[in-house]
Amino acid sequence: MKLIDQSAARVKLMALLLAMSGFVSAEVVQNQVIPVTSSQSLYSMIPIGGKVAARKSVMLSAQLPGRIVSIYGQEGDFFEKGSILLALDESELRARRREAESQWHSANAALSNAMVQRNQVLASPGSSLDTPGGMGVPGLFDQMFTKPMSGMFGKRDYDVERGARVYSSSTQVTQAAQALQQANAAIEQIDTRLRDSRSIAPFDGVIVEKHAEEGDTVQPGQPLLSFEDVSQLQITADIPVKLAHVLREGDELLAKIDVGDMLTGVVVDNIFPKADPAQHTVTVEFNLPETLQSATGTYAEVYLPDPDVNTDATVIVVPESVITTRGGLPVIFVVDETRTTELRLVRLGRKLDNGRQVVDYGLMQNDLVVDHPASWLLSGSQLGASSYSLKAVDDGVEAGQAK
Structure with a gap:
């Protein structure tokens, strides 16, 4: 009993020191108990690799022989439609x-x-x-x-x-x-x-690559500049025929860009009418949100429903704020029916949008977890009733009913 009192005293003292040091933010409420939610399993979907591409893209080539006298921009420079990008000698x-x-x-x-x-x-x-x-x-x-x-x-x-x-x-x-x-x-x-003798911008866009420099002598057909409208991005992917035949223009799907490992929504924009007889695939273009920023050529994956897998399967989804580390490993504090915390080692899956994270192992649906756990929180700590959020109560999970 004395040992328990000493542990509680140490915990209180540590909390007081952290509060005095400013580590506990007044804007973030720590040690709030929230329920675990579930979502449709991404593992019942097939990831298809593709790449990010601009909806409008052109390769400007030389139309006549000559020497390049001027290039009016560098990679990344924006030009309006009708602007001169490159000029050859006209003497x-x-x-x-x-x-x-x-x-x-x-x-x-x-x-x-x-x-x-x-x-x-x-x-x-x-x-x-x-x-x-x-x-x-x-x-x-x-x-x-x-x-x-x-x-x-x-x-x-x-x-x-x-x-x-x-x-x-x-x-x-x-x-x-x-x-x-x-x-x-x-x-x-x-x-x-x-x-x-001049390369003119066919639309508003940016130079993404230069294939020649000032002073170079070029011949007809030689590439000069790659020009793209990066304000409208797409994912271009070769979809297997057995998966592509169920797609329709306007369908909404999930995709992952190889930037931050984040998921985003995409819309089917164009389905090519011809299939590749060797690869048995059909090229499909997916529109990305206008607010998403990514470099063209970035690797991307589009998730298509797998007809051979049960689509009712679900995964555990939690806010990133419930995840902390101990010894360099990801852990989550779970609260049982006695309001006592339990430290669980978890295996993380894909990172979703809006600050959510998939947990592959370590949690069950309807578990209660601690959101924004304090750095002094230990396994076996006792939480008060005020730590239970209204969301946990609305979901029918009262104090003392963790599962």
Whole structure:
């Protein structure tokens, strides 16, 4: 009896010292008794490996040969749609465009001249045919007798000659117009190549990888930049056919990202219509919450119901605040019907969201555990009635009814 009184005195003294030292927070109520809850077993579900990917992702490649003169950002830099990401040397293309502009001006002048000549022929079709054949009286004689008589005897047909001249002038106009169109097409072709010399952001996103640096000489088809919209993330996974056939777009499932070992909800976004005949899998895309932050390429697992396992199986789930360590091992204080604590060594499972933890071994459903256990709490300590939370009472677990 004396030994028990001494132990109780030591416990009280330790609690007093800790309180005076500020180790007991006024905001956190320690040694509160709460019930153990259960949840659907994750072990009745099959984890399928995949990776985090952006919903929008492009690989920008070189469209023409040249030397890189500018890269306007680094990995992780954000760019709005239409921004220039990378530029090649344009000096040769600029020179060719000036040459094409000169050809355009020449073709335009030729077209104007051809149109003037055609108008002259249409306005005065016989001007060149009526040119005097000689000087003075000989020329007058040719105009009055020689040319009319030659037409009368069938030697010349002046109407046919005038028609041929009109047709020839029209042909020259057409040829000049075609030359002008060719010059326009050459300029448009060069402008297209000038646009291809720059890599433009097709949507709002960030540079995730650079495949070339300033000064590098590239060839058509060579990768330059990887650009992604990381504001919309997905998990891409190859699902076995026997599991994929029960999935529908909009289905909600659980997934685990390889960051903090945390579970999160995902939604089926797209199910590819074609299966891989070698792997017997179907590619499925799952949308992640917009608030979740993760790097693309991160390993992820999606949990699908196993048709061969009983889905009614449950697991023990507790808040992380009930778990403490003794000797480097995870332990939980369990309270029996006499309000006495018992130190139990537990084996932890997966970590859930909202600060919850799966316990694989060491607890049973409806056990009462100590939340936020004080550092001085020992196995065999006696807890008062005030330590029992309203939640424990609402769940029908009164003091003295641990199980």
